[in-house]
Each structure stands twice: as C-alpha cells, then as structure tokens.
Amino acid sequence: MTSTQVSRLDRLDPAQIAEVVDLARAAGDTDGADPLDEQILLRLRDERAPAIHLVARGTDETLTGYAHLDTTDPGTGVGVGLVVHPAYRRRGIGRALAQQVLANAARPVRAWAHGDHPSAAALAVDLDFRRARVLWQLRRPLSSPQPEPRLPDGVTLRAFRPGVDDEAWLALNARAFAEHPEQGRWTADDLRVRLAEPWFDPAGFLLAVESATGRLLGFHWTKVHERPGSARIGEVYVLGVDPSAHGGGLGRALTTAGLTYLREQRGLDRVMLYVDESNTAAVALYERIGFARWSAHVNYQLG
CATH class of the missing domain: 3.40.630.30 (Gcn5-related N-acetyltransferase (GNAT))
Structure with missing residues (x-):
C-alpha cells in the first residue's frame, strides 16, 4: 500500500x-x-x-x-x-x-x-x-486482394460528404443501431468531434446509396490507427445497414469494399474490428471472411 x-x-x-x-x-x-x-x-x-x-x-x-x-x-x-x-x-x-x-x-x-x-x-x-x-476485438490479415464487392441491383457506393451527409447519416445510424447501447445514440456533436479528428478520411467513409432516390442504405466507415513505435492497422470503425435493406448481401459488400480500400488505398496489411459477443450473426459473418478473435473487453455493471 x-x-x-x-x-x-x-x-x-x-x-x-x-x-x-x-x-x-x-x-x-x-x-x-x-x-x-x-x-x-x-x-x-x-x-x-x-x-x-x-x-x-x-x-x-x-x-x-x-x-x-x-x-x-x-x-x-x-x-x-x-x-x-x-x-x-x-x-x-x-x-x-x-x-x-x-x-x-x-x-x-x-x-x-x-x-x-x-x-x-x-x-x-x-x-x-x-x-x-x-x-x-477481431483481426485478420489484408495480405491478399479482396473479391469485387457484389452490390445489390440499384445500389452504388460513394464517399461521405462532410456537412452534406451529416443529418442523413445520423438518421441511418440510429436506425441501423436502434438496439445498440452506445452507437445508436450518437448525436450531431458525436459526429462533429470525430470528423475533426486528424485520422478522419472522407474517402474511407463509404456510403451505399439507392441510385434512383439517393437514399442512404448502408455505410462502412474505416479508420487507420497510427501510433509511434507500433505498426499501422486499419479498423472497420462502424459498419451499418438500414433494416429495410437487410438480407440482400449489402453488409458483406460494404465490408469487402472497406477492406479493399484499406489495403489498396492505404497500404495496410492487417485490420481489426469490434463486435458484441451477443451479436452472433455479425460474429459469424466476420469469421466467415477471415476474422479471428484477438482480445476481449468486458463491461461490468453495478446497480
């Protein structure tokens, strides 16, 4: 003592x-x-x-x-x-x-x-x-090229536009994570502080858009961790799909597109992500595309 x-x-x-x-x-x-x-x-x-x-x-x-x-x-x-x-x-x-x-x-x-x-x-x-x-926390290597993303018919990908897409993205994020204790509660301030971070890269914030209407259907926001003395690593920072677009393969296509961006555009050889243990469907999806468990983070509660 x-x-x-x-x-x-x-x-x-x-x-x-x-x-x-x-x-x-x-x-x-x-x-x-x-x-x-x-x-x-x-x-x-x-x-x-x-x-x-x-x-x-x-x-x-x-x-x-x-x-x-x-x-x-x-x-x-x-x-x-x-x-x-x-x-x-x-x-x-x-x-x-x-x-x-x-x-x-x-x-x-x-x-x-x-x-x-x-x-x-x-x-x-x-x-x-x-x-x-x-x-x-799951991780996987990015040593080999990703297959071409197979987007549903009538859906295209583009980069996030700060100041233009903010409100539409926040609404989509709230729908995609309606049951999530933290992510689904993001406010304009939560988004604002992250867009101002040195690591933010709009080209790595991919939006899936319905071609006919411009409606946002999903997104894959990537992040790159750069720390002195440590190897660079990419992150599947947030990945979400509108509930109305579930079941069409959009989540997998967005995942693939983001991994391709991290490998081809950012030159990274490994990537990580975080997923709730209870989200068995997401865990199964990520394990099917090569992710493996790296570490665990535990939330303790009192009262």
Missing part, C-alpha cells in the same frame, strides 16, 4: 489532459489494450462534455491513476473508465479510485475492463459488479 491522494475535478487543464493521455499510453503499451476508450479520450478534449475526473497522485505529485465518470445522462447511470500506471500497481490505487467512483457516481455504474485484465476482474468481484457484456 502506498500513500495516495485522490482528488475530484470537474475539468482538466491541457497539462492534466496530457498527463492522463501519457498514463493511458503507458498502460496500453504494457497491457496490449488501451485502458480508455475513444469516447473518453474525445471527451477529455471537449470542454462542453460533462464529466467527473478522479485523479490519483503520489506524495511527489506523480499521476499514478485516473478515473473518468461520464455524467452525460444521469438518468441512465454513469459510464466509467479507470486506469493505474503500470509502475504503481498492486499498491491499492485501483481500489482507492474505484471506491471514489462509487462515492461520486449515480447508479447504475458501467465500467469497461479493456483486455479483460485479471486485476480488473478481481476488483469487480470484490465490489459486487456483475459481468454484463463482452466486446470482442
């Missing part, structure tokens, strides 16, 4: 944000899975995003741990991300942060354990959290 001071902050300044990002990067390099998801990292830089920040420091003021409490919608509880620096683990810092999370968070509390780390699982059991959801 070490002397740890946990402070609650309603906002972080740029220097504090940089500390948190560096801490998360160190933990990700050690564990093989980034401890804070994209949503948290985006919200760190968005002054309008409501959040509670719990900051753990040692006696020398070194940042040893951090917890992020997403308080956007108190009626549905609080989403939590928590990380302890690898050099300061097994000293009670994670438990101290978790206890402060429970003291500051409305119920229910939802916390992700990225990479299904054993220490996170043990802490969850001790604090009576239940294992509620599992998100798989």
Whole structure:
C-alpha cells in the first residue's frame, strides 16, 4: 500500500489532459489494450462534455491513476473508465479510485475492463459488479486482394460528404443501431468531434446509396490507427445497414469494399474490428471472411 491522494475535478487543464493521455499510453503499451476508450479520450478534449475526473497522485505529485465518470445522462447511470500506471500497481490505487467512483457516481455504474485484465476482474468481484457484456476485438490479415464487392441491383457506393451527409447519416445510424447501447445514440456533436479528428478520411467513409432516390442504405466507415513505435492497422470503425435493406448481401459488400480500400488505398496489411459477443450473426459473418478473435473487453455493471 502506498500513500495516495485522490482528488475530484470537474475539468482538466491541457497539462492534466496530457498527463492522463501519457498514463493511458503507458498502460496500453504494457497491457496490449488501451485502458480508455475513444469516447473518453474525445471527451477529455471537449470542454462542453460533462464529466467527473478522479485523479490519483503520489506524495511527489506523480499521476499514478485516473478515473473518468461520464455524467452525460444521469438518468441512465454513469459510464466509467479507470486506469493505474503500470509502475504503481498492486499498491491499492485501483481500489482507492474505484471506491471514489462509487462515492461520486449515480447508479447504475458501467465500467469497461479493456483486455479483460485479471486485476480488473478481481476488483469487480470484490465490489459486487456483475459481468454484463463482452466486446470482442477481431483481426485478420489484408495480405491478399479482396473479391469485387457484389452490390445489390440499384445500389452504388460513394464517399461521405462532410456537412452534406451529416443529418442523413445520423438518421441511418440510429436506425441501423436502434438496439445498440452506445452507437445508436450518437448525436450531431458525436459526429462533429470525430470528423475533426486528424485520422478522419472522407474517402474511407463509404456510403451505399439507392441510385434512383439517393437514399442512404448502408455505410462502412474505416479508420487507420497510427501510433509511434507500433505498426499501422486499419479498423472497420462502424459498419451499418438500414433494416429495410437487410438480407440482400449489402453488409458483406460494404465490408469487402472497406477492406479493399484499406489495403489498396492505404497500404495496410492487417485490420481489426469490434463486435458484441451477443451479436452472433455479425460474429459469424466476420469469421466467415477471415476474422479471428484477438482480445476481449468486458463491461461490468453495478446497480
């Protein structure tokens, strides 16, 4: 056990944000899975995003741990991300942060354990959290060319047009992910912050359009991860099909088109994606086209 001071902050300044990002990067390099998801990292830089920040420091003021409490919608509880620096683990810092999370968070509390780390699982059991959801990361190589996408009759592909397609895409995304706890709730602000990210590439945001009407039927938004010291990897960032277009092979065609883009236009040799373990149809589709399980991310809930 070490002397740890946990402070609650309603906002972080740029220097504090940089500390948190560096801490998360160190933990990700050690564990093989980034401890804070994209949503948290985006919200760190968005002054309008409501959040509670719990900051753990040692006696020398070194940042040893951090917890992020997403308080956007108190009626549905609080989403939590928590990380302890690898050099300061097994000293009670994670438990101290978790206890402060429970003291500051409305119920229910939802916390992700990225990479299904054993220490996170043990802490969850001790604090009576239940294992509620599992998100798989799947990967596959892009070493061989993809077959030509077989689009349904009357459907064409084009790139997303920022500022033109925003509203239509948000409506399609809401229909495609109506039952999804996060993706289906995206707002114009959620889209805005991602379109402003350095990695955003409209050419890699593919839209399936009904030729006769211009109506959006589906999309494959790709992403490229570029991190110093690590190999570049592509991602099937979001892939969705309007429920009215299910069953015609559009999802597979969009998947193939996106993988071709990542290989041929971005020069990548591997790709990843995330899919809920419970979405057996999607898991089966991805495994049929060569994806295999790489890691698991577990959501724990209390209340």
